[in-house]
Amino acid sequence: MLTDLGTKLCDLFGRIVSQVYTVDTMHSAENRITGIVAPTADRILEMFLSEEEDIGRPFEALFYACYVAKEVLETNDNTVESQFVRKAESWCRSALLLADKLVRTRIVVRYVLTFRY
Amino acid sequence: MSRLLSIRPSLQSTIFTLLRTLVSAPQPENREQPSILAHLGGEEKSQIPLLVELVTNPLTPPETKVAVWRYASGVMASQQQGLAILLLFGADTGRKTANKPAIVEDKEEKETLLRKAVNMLLEDELKHADILERKVFGKPNRRNG
Numbered sequence: 001m002l003t004d005l006g007t008k009l010c011d012l013f014g015r016i017v018s019q020v021y022t023v024d025t026m027h028s029a030e031n032r033i034t035g036i037v038a039p040t041a042d043r044i045l046e047m048f049l050s051e052e053e054d055i056g057r058p059f060e061a062l063f064y065a066c067y068v069a070k071e072v073l074e075t076n077d078n079t080v081e082s083q084f085v086r087k088a089e090s091w092c093r094s095a096l097l098l099a100d101k102l103v104r105t106r107i108v109v110r111y112v113l114t115f116r117y
Numbered sequence: 118m119s120r121l122l123s124i125r126p127s128l129q130s131t132i133f134t135l136l137r138t139l140v141s142a143p144q145p146e147n148r149e150q151p152s153i154l155a156h157l158g159g160e161e162k163s164q165i166p167l168l169v170e171l172v173t174n175p176l177t178p179p180e181t182k183v184a185v186w187r188y189a190s191g192v193m194a195s196q197q198q199g200l201a202i203l204l205l206f207g208a209d210t211g212r213k214t215a216n217k218p219a220i221v222e223d224k225e226e227k228e229t230l231l232r233k234a235v236n237m238l239l240e241d242e243l244k245h246a247d248i249l250e251r252k253v254f255g256k257p258n259r260r261n262g
Contacts, residue, residue, distance in 0.1 A: 063118070069128075070120050092121070093131055100135045103142050 003087040006065055010094035013048075014101050017041050021105050045109060048102050059102070065095035119157055119164055126181075129171065133184035137191040153192075154199040165203055169228050172237075189230055205231045 019034045020041035029038040048059050069092035072085055118132050136153070144150050157164060171177050171185050192200050207229035 066118050066121055070124070073121070073124050089125065089128065093128060096128070096131045096135050100131075100138050103135075103138045107142060 003068070003084070003091040006091040007087070007094045010062070010065070010091070010098040013044050014094070014098040017044055017101055017105055021108055045102065045105060049106050059099070062095040062099045065091050068092070123163065123167055130178070130181045130184045133181070133188040137184070137188040140188075140191045140195040140197055150196045152199060153197055154203070165207055165230070166228065168204070169230055169233055172230070172233055186234075205229065 016037050020029055020032065020038050023034050024032040029035065029041070032038070048062075069088045072088040118136070121128050122132055140150070140153065168185055168189070172182055189204050192204055195201075
């Protein structure tokens with residue numbers, strides 16, 4: 001259940017960030033066709049990439065998915081691809097893809113902010 | 118992630134892509150990039166042979182090979198000097214390397230990523246050596262002799 005939820009959330013966050021920052025890049029984020037979800041994308045970026053201590057480093061939650069996948073893969077018999085193993089792997093892959101997307105988008109967002117001011 | 122690389126081949130491409138992004142990402146001002154070598158905590162001894170194995174194994178999926186080469190390229194271009202030395206020469210970092218020139222390590226016929234890259238380039242180039250020779254130098258001189 002946790003793995004399913006993790007996979008869905010990672011995919012959803014990744015999709016929102018992609019839709020906002022890769023579609024119609026000639027306009028500012030709020031004026032794009034996907035502008036309605038721009039504040040959500042900003043919030044996701046802020047949440048995962050903020051370096052403030054009070055947020056509690058949510059980026060590490062993505063690596064937690066890798067940790068869970070490692071534990072599952074090491075403890076389960078890999079000769080039988082159980083459903084749980086596949087789900088853990090799927091969560092891990094989604095988390096890694098989201099992490100990659102967030103780091104890449106940070107570069108774009110920083111550039112836009114520098115360009116504006 | 119380092120452990121996942123060795124136990125789950127299907128995640129290798131994704132992991133190397135993320136690692137490449139992390140080493141290539143610009144850092145805020147006045148801050149050094151965290152050392153990946155330090156995070157590996159001794160597991161680099163198994164990771165470097167894995168990288169060499171991945172790029173040489175004909176059964177490795179092409180996207181994984183591309184991800185590995187891009188990761189290696191990202192490490193070379195970043196501030197990860199320790200990891201870059203390991204990838205290039207397969208040598209230990211630190212005092213031992215400081216006392217012993219890297220070229221000495223290289224002479225020990227170690228299976229390093231650099232050696233593999235050079236060998237691959239040479240093999241690839243030799244296949245087209247005749248064509249290249251003709252293109253660059255015109256017809257070979259031996260006909261004149």
